[in-house]
Amino acid sequence: MTDLLYLEDLYPGQTFISGSETITEADILAFATQFDPQPFHLDHEAGKASIFGGLAASGWHTAALTMRLNVSSGPKFAAGIIGGGGEITWPAPTRPGDILHVEYEILEITPSRSKPDRGMILLQCRTVNQTGATLQLAKMKLIVPRRPA
């Protein structure tokens, strides 16, 4: 088991990398059917006719899969991954057969003024496929506890 990470263990510029996972066409169709049933997420021809130029996963599917990688093999922050929010963009579509991993970089660390037992970090999570294309870029604010005395 990996040691848990507390605020004291982190520094700006620190990087981590997740394991990888393949997204299948069946995965894409199942997620889209449940949460984002738009034609370009459900049908090859509709995908080709769209701005995506082919069947593409819902951006929220890419986000959910990124979260799964965060939990399974991302940095192990002591209180888990509790996001206050952030910015998210999807520079390129996620396609059937893509193999995704996540590259992390700590951008900022801000100790809490009111709560001395914790701080906030700004974590960049870049979701990358097997060709090196960035499928999602997220900058998320996370609460990280200090190491107990």
Next chain:
Amino acid sequence: MTDLLYLEDLYPGQTFISGSETITEADILAFATQFDPQPFHLDHEAGKASIFGGLAASGWHTAALTMRLNVSSGPKFAAGIIGGGGEITWPAPTRPGDILHVEYEILEITPSRSKPDRGMILLQCRTVNQTGATLQLAKMKLIVPRRPA
């Protein structure tokens, strides 16, 4: 069927409202098991011991459910809901039994300089529960086509 919305039909300050949907404990556990298997999303006791103070849905589940409401009963933009990205925060946790709907407001409209057939809008999507609490606030950039001549 609702008429499709083109860029010419939209103006800053314009509002829309979605239908509503209940999120069950089973829904929360199923999504968390698949995409965000952290204890506070899977177990009441772990939820109580966490910053959430009780079992809470993954923020990405709230995001996915918001997307389902967008597609089923949000504003019907002509090319569908194609998000370039945006900002997202989760001001309050989503709980079992919450009844969610989405309140939309168009914040900005920016015609494309390079592509005369479309523009970009900044759409605020506020996901609200039955008590009026804001569970998610998203400001998303969407591509919207102009009405064909």
